[in-house]
Amino acid sequence: MKKTLFDKVWDAHVVDAIENGPQVLYIDQHLIHEVTSPQAFQTLEERGIPILRPKQIVATADHNTPTLDQDKPVKDPLSRHQLEQLSKNCEKNGITLYELGHRYNGIVHVMAPELGITQPGMTMVCGDSHTSTHGAFGSIAFGIGTSQVAQVFASQCLLLKKPKKMRVTVNGTLKNGVLPKDVILYIISQIGTNAGTGYFCEYAGDVFENMSMEGRMTVCNMSIEMGARGGMIAPDDTTFNYIQGRKFAPKDEDFDAKVAYWKTLPTDEGAKFDKEYVFDAQDILPMVTYGTNPGMGIHINGHIPEHIDASFQKSLAYMGFEAGGQLLDTPINFVFIGSCTNSRIEDFRVAASFVKGKQKAENVTAWLVPGSKQVEAQIIDEGLRDIFEDAGFQLRQPGCSACLAMNDDKIPAGEYCVSTSNRNFEGRQGQGARTILASPLVAAATAIEGKIVDITKQLN
Amino acid sequence: MKKFETLTSTAIPLEIEHIDTDQIIPARFLKATDKKGFGDNVFRDWRFHKDESINESFVLNNPIYTGSILVAGTNFGCGSSREHAAWALVGYGFQVVVSSFFADIFKGNALNNGLLPVQVSEEFLQELFSIIKKQPDTQVTVDLKHQVIVVEDELEETFDIDPYKKTCLLNGYDDIDFLLSKLDKIKAYEAAKA
Ligand code: SF4
Numbered sequence: 001m002k003k004t005l006f007d008k009v010w011d012a013h014v015v016d017a018i019e020n021g022p023q024v025l026y027i028d029q030h031l032i033h034e035v036t037s038p039q040a041f042q043t044l045e046e047r048g049i050p051i052l053r054p055k056q057i058v059a060t061a062d063h064n065t066p067t068l069d070q071d072k073p074v075k076d077p078l079s080r081h082q083l084e085q086l087s088k089n090c091e092k093n094g095i096t097l098y099e100l101g102h103r104y105n106g107i108v109h110v111m112a113p114e115l116g117i118t119q120p121g122m123t124m125v126c127g128d129s130h131t132s133t134h135g136a137f138g139s140i141a142f143g144i145g146t147s148q149v150a151q152v153f154a155s156q157c158l159l160l161k162k163p164k165k166m167r168v169t170v171n172g173t174l175k176n177g178v179l180p181k182d183v184i185l186y187i188i189s190q191i192g193t194n195a196g197t198g199y200f201c202e203y204a205g206d207v208f209e210n211m212s213m214e215g216r217m218t219v220c221n222m223s224i225e226m227g228a229r230g231g232m233i234a235p236d237d238t239t240f241n242y243i244q245g246r247k248f249a250p251k252d253e254d255f256d257a258k259v260a261y262w263k264t265l266p267t268d269e270g271a272k273f274d275k276e277y278v279f280d281a282q283d284i285l286p287m288v289t290y291g292t293n294p295g296m297g298i299h300i301n302g303h304i305p306e307h308i309d310a311s312f313q314k315s316l317a318y319m320g321f322e323a324g325g326q327l328l329d330t331p332i333n334f335v336f337i338g339s340c341t342n343s344r345i346e347d348f349r350v351a352a353s354f355v356k357g358k359q360k361a362e363n364v365t366a367w368l369v370p371g372s373k374q375v376e377a378q379i380i381d382e383g384l385r386d387i388f389e390d391a392g393f394q395l396r397q398p399g400c401s402a403c404l405a406m407n408d409d410k411i412p413a414g415e416y417c418v419s420t421s422n423r424n425f426e427g428r429q430g431q432g433a434r435t436i437l438a439s440p441l442v443a444a445a446t447a448i449e450g451k452i453v454d455i456t457k458q459l460n
Numbered sequence: 461m462k463k464f465e466t467l468t469s470t471a472i473p474l475e476i477e478h479i480d481t482d483q484i485i486p487a488r489f490l491k492a493t494d495k496k497g498f499g500d501n502v503f504r505d506w507r508f509h510k511d512e513s514i515n516e517s518f519v520l521n522n523p524i525y526t527g528s529i530l531v532a533g534t535n536f537g538c539g540s541s542r543e544h545a546a547w548a549l550v551g552y553g554f555q556v557v558v559s560s561f562f563a564d565i566f567k568g569n570a571l572n573n574g575l576l577p578v579q580v581s582e583e584f585l586q587e588l589f590s591i592i593k594k595q596p597d598t599q600v601t602v603d604l605k606h607q608v609i610v611v612e613d614e615l616e617e618t619f620d621i622d623p624y625k626k627t628c629l630l631n632g633y634d635d636i637d638f639l640l641s642k643l644d645k646i647k648a649y650e651a652a653k654a
Binding site for chain 1: 487490491492493494495541543547565568569572573622623624634635636638639640642643645646649650
């Protein structure tokens with residue numbers, strides 16, 4: 001039978017199946033962080049169950065960490081306690097932890113790929129919905145609840161029903177200034193935030209084939225924003241080249257053997273999907289969101305649509321926008337370049353190339369939060385920090401930061417923030433804060449101009 | 461996990477629709493490292509005023525309503541996937557939540573924590589609300605084995621549940637117990653792969 005990439009990886013991990021019920025799916029790699037793991041450790045301890053495969057778990061601290069003064073003790077006592085608990089749990093159970101300040105510390109979905117932990121054909125889970133990011137390598141990767149974290153601790157498996165399959169194809173060449181973030185924001189704006197519910201999504205076509213691994217991660221990251229549990233892109237030479245030589249990547253003949261296997265994974269010609277969408281790259285322009293869910297996106301020079309339903313109205317009222325209006329020229333005081341969607345080196349390179357030699361607008365506070373210590377080091381090594389600091393941007397230390405505002409990095413109530421993160425929910429970046437999702441290029445241009453501008457005009 | 465067969469209890473009517481997990485357990489309580497204490501903070505911002513004084517008008521603070529069954533408006537548990545919401549309800553002492561619709565992730569989280577979500581028709585829900593409000597000491601029986609909810613002699617309806625999850629609840633075992641029973645197969649799988 002002809003199989004999809006998703007089928008091949010899933011079927012290779014089924015240990016057992018319950019009649020008319022879920023399947024037992026083996027998990028190769030488990031990632032954990034400080035917020036959703038403590039109660040899972042506690043469950044096992046209370047029941048006297050050992051962690052089955054501690055070597056298949058890697059931990060990092062990211063959600064709750066400060067992005068300034070990371071060398072000093074964490075001020076907030078509850079956050080500090082949560083971080084200490086993670087350290088204790090990892091030490092006790094022999095789990096590798098890249099804690100705050102470690103040179104490999106970072107947002108879980110940035111840290112794992114750059115260390116070569118993420119590889120094609122794997123099953124990966126983490127107590128975090130954006131685990132879908134890792135699907136960029138052709139792995140099955142998805143977020144889980146804390147009870148499921150405990151299940152994986154105990155058995156290295158999960159009980160799951162196999163999701164349905166969908167494919168989103170984008171063919172053609174992207175226009176100048178259109179980044180992977182714009183591609184995924186465009187897709188979600190077209191198919192809606194529920195289109196993927198119950199599905200795993202494969203992204204196919206020239207646009208994704210020609211994308212860097214960083215770009216593919218940005219796309220897969222936001223699969224969850226269209227309701228899908230995960231997204232995947234077929235592994236190819238771009239994937240293999242990215243992995244080769246990284247810390248946990250297979251070496252020498254092992255690597256060659258793996259590559260030979262990885263090459264068998266792409267979807268068979270003629271394999272069936274339960275649902276398909278096809279788009280043309282030429283229809284995509286830089287995107288911004290105007291509402292309070294990631295599906296509420298328009299081209300940067302587009303008009304906000306008119307709808308009568310109450311939740312749409314409520315959303316516009318929260319954002320302070322009007323149906324039929326435009327976002328162009330909206331004054332913006334906060335810009336955030338960071339989060340597991342766009343905090344990799346390529347994101348900072350693209351922002352720096354625009355910012356170079358310019359000055360940020362006076363009204364703007366511009367935060368750059370690298371996804372990991374390694375990205376931070378690269379920013380410095382490549383001289384990007386100087387470019388940013390000369391322009392008046394602030395380079396902070398790695399972490400989730402203003403993406404969810406669990407630490408002190410909050411946007412004040414009522415303020416707009418052009419953000420490269422993935423969720424524009426009410427209050428997500430701080431109580432009353434208004435988030436406009438965009439690419440790192442649009443974010444950088446906003447910081448320079450102090451308002452939203454049509455970036456394509458400047459580029460062409 | 462505790463076994464669940466049948467439960468007979470009075471019920472608390474929470475007549476609000478679309479209750480999201482942020483309301484069930486506000487985000488600021490997510491910094492905790494154990495499952496304890498979430499019960500104290502269930503519906504925190506509805507039970508207490510900003511100055512920490514008790515909000516007498518909130519149904520959980522009304523002494524005439526008691527019991528371990530929560531009856532809530534449609535689309536209960538929407539929003540963030542935080543499992544802390546299920547812990548908070550269980551911690552407070554609820555064993556059953558009745559509603560006309562449950563958000564998917566919340567439903568899974570509830571079942572994983574021995575909290576039974578009973579999905580009934582909208583008509584049944586509305587009648588149940590009015591019966592409890594008229595007669596707060598009305599006994600409601602939830603019989604998992606027969607998948608039926610009975611309100612004294614007045615009302616009765618059957619409900620659906622995933623057969624695997626039903627077996628788990630009836631026997632008091634959870635996914636961990638089930639997966640541990642498969643450990644030999646899991647290890648054989650690992651060996652074959654290596
Ligand atoms: S950066 Fe944001 S979306 Fe990504 S893991 Fe952290 S909190 Fe979640």
